[in-house]
Amino acid sequence: MEGKVIIRAGHPDDANREYLPEKCKTTDTVVNENGNNSIVMPERLQEHHGVICDGLEDEWYVYVPESYDGSHPVPLIIGLHGGLMTGWGHAIYTSWCLVADREGFICLFPNAHEKRMWPVEGISETFDASKAPDLPVVLPPADIKDNHDNNMILGLIQRMEQDYNIDKGRIFMQGMSMGNLMTSQFARSCGKFLAGCAGSGGPSEPFVIFNRDGSVKNLAGALDVWQSRPEKNGLPPGKIYDEFEITKVNRFYWMKINECDPVPQISIRGEDNFAFYKGKKADLVFLDIKNRDHGQTLDEAFLYWDYLFSGARRNEDGTISNGPTRIPRTGDKFALCVSDGYANALLNNEVVDMKAPACWWQKLKYHGLNGGQIVRGEYLCVPLSLLAKTFGAEYSSEDSNRVVKLTLKDGRHLQFAEGSILCNIDNDPRQMFCEALYREGELLVSIEWFAGYIMNCQYSVCDKMVYVTDHHAVLSALMVDLIRDLFAGKPYQDPKSFESVTVQPPMIRDWN
Incomplete structure (x- = not known):
């Protein structure tokens, strides 16, 4: 039979700057720092x-x-x-x-x-005591x-x-x-x-x-x-x-x-x-x-x-x-992840090809700036063909894909055109985050706008990668690096390819 978790109230010491305050051992003092938080003793x-x-x-x-x-x-x-x-x-x-x-x-x-x-x-093999004399x-x-x-x-x-x-x-x-x-x-x-x-x-x-x-x-x-x-x-x-x-x-x-x-x-x-x-x-x-x-x-x-x-x-x-765990170790059932410059995506935990690479795009203001410009927004644009596949929409195009029409599962009709910031939604145009781009024969739009405005999904952006889900999720930098390795076809790499493995301090001995 499962026991009950009880979180006891403590007195926060917000002025604390010690790594481990000794008073936490004998009182109900708790500390909170973005790396170490404590419970009551x-x-x-x-x-x-x-x-x-x-x-x-x-x-x-x-x-x-x-x-x-x-x-x-x-x-x-x-x-x-x-x-x-x-x-x-x-x-x-x-x-x-x-x-x-x-x-x-x-x-x-x-x-x-x-x-x-x-x-x-x-x-000790690489420690420089002069850089941390108190350690x-x-x-x-x-x-x-x-x-x-x-x-x-x-x-x-x-x-x-x-x-x-x-x-x-x-x-x-x-x-x-x-x-x-x-x-x-x-x-x-x-x-x-x-x-x-x-x-x-x-x-x-x-x-x-x-x-x-x-x-x-x-x-x-x-x-x-x-x-x-x-x-x-x-x-x-x-x-x-x-x-x-x-x-x-x-x-x-x-x-x-x-x-x-x-x-x-x-x-x-x-x-x-x-x-x-x-x-x-x-x-x-x-x-x-x-x-x-x-x-x-x-x-x-x-x-x-x-x-x-x-x-x-x-x-x-x-x-x-x-065996079975309290929470199953399963991937997100619905998730779409794309990254600037890559022609593939992670869709529901499967790497799939796109017909054109994702493109990081800047929305600019330049009027009245005497030839200068200000970046007002940055977005990741992806092929509409990928978005149609992801959300189960019917896809049709005209003029070599410079004009694209989607019919969503809920019956909404969308129309996009190269160079236009407008999306025609059931004969009612709405402005996107940025204009539609035409790249390598494909029409691209902001995945952030489409996922959030059209599909009411959650999305997170980190280092020019976007992760779209049906729940709250915040993409982090080390995960971005891991997913980019998947896109590059290098989920596992030979340790010998890393200088930190092959170039070791001279006092270190290899094992036989």
Whole structure:
């Protein structure tokens, strides 16, 4: 039986500028920043101390929902905090405890052993301390078997299995920022203990996950993976790659290991831009979050569970199985996506050809400006033949397609003509956003105007790409890049094609 989610009221500290205010631990203070929002400190969150391994004392936090009685096995969620954070901080900067109240599983939030920083690969090798003098860096050992925090997590899993009735096939890990790096490191080395992992805001360095020849660095094999990337995540200084490349390289890494179909199902819900990949060995979810800064959204734990973890299991033979999830991982049933300069479109999650490329067009004012001009609007114009196909309209044309007539399913008759800003709707002309264009033998009109004014659809514009749906959807920049790769016929690219993979720091060794 599903438990009830209750969001407790807290006192917002709008003047706060600390990364993790300590008063959040002992009061009902909450903070809100476009990257980190918090819930009120959960009353049932318990602090623990003890020696797990290496003779060193560690600290961790456990959340056991009120519904737990030990009568049946329950999943275990391991949440790894970001750099300079704590286990209790991760508990309030995520909604895992709320999901646990609903689903009945147990949460574990360990502290990094030293300086609130996880000992992960990919930081110390290229870190310039002069650019961040207040940021401590904990060097990882050369051999993952000697990594204390990695061993601590393994030991804590064993302890949780001793203390509670844990379903060993349903152990999951999630991390934010440096916690994402630690989660990825654990998944690559000890992923056989997990059914799935998720992370936000912390892509791994290419030299950590690939050899120079493009082969993968991995000891543990496939598992279900979720990658969240805030649109405004940003990059540390001095990198040879941009956000688009590092995002692709990390996505391609798990696509390769999980043997994913390179073409995903795409769904955009509000500011959440999903790409769902089906794999032969395990699945992958990519999420681009519109207008979000480095960090994680407060509902991400619910998304991880509802879309992926709720159906995932590691079987006794080591394989991953994916059953029904709380929310199905399906693409948008109705969606049309086009981009400037491309002669294809994404229609209901299928790439289709257009008879002419989409064209980005500017609406100008120049009267009275002494030869100057002002851009008053910018629109993406697409062939009317595509719009007819999308909305099931009857299409006819005259004068080599310079005049086009459409008959919509509801019986409305539309007529367009090259160079005219008017659309004749049932003998009642109305002005469009811009004039109709004639390109490569096709008549083009603004997709924004047609979708919004004629068809009453929602549309979103990002970097000269337009996404049209029947529900609220806000297209984000990383999803634009992913869809353009689909249009270019490159949904998966050989890692060797990226300089960040082939050109690695000299101290980095390739694996044999």
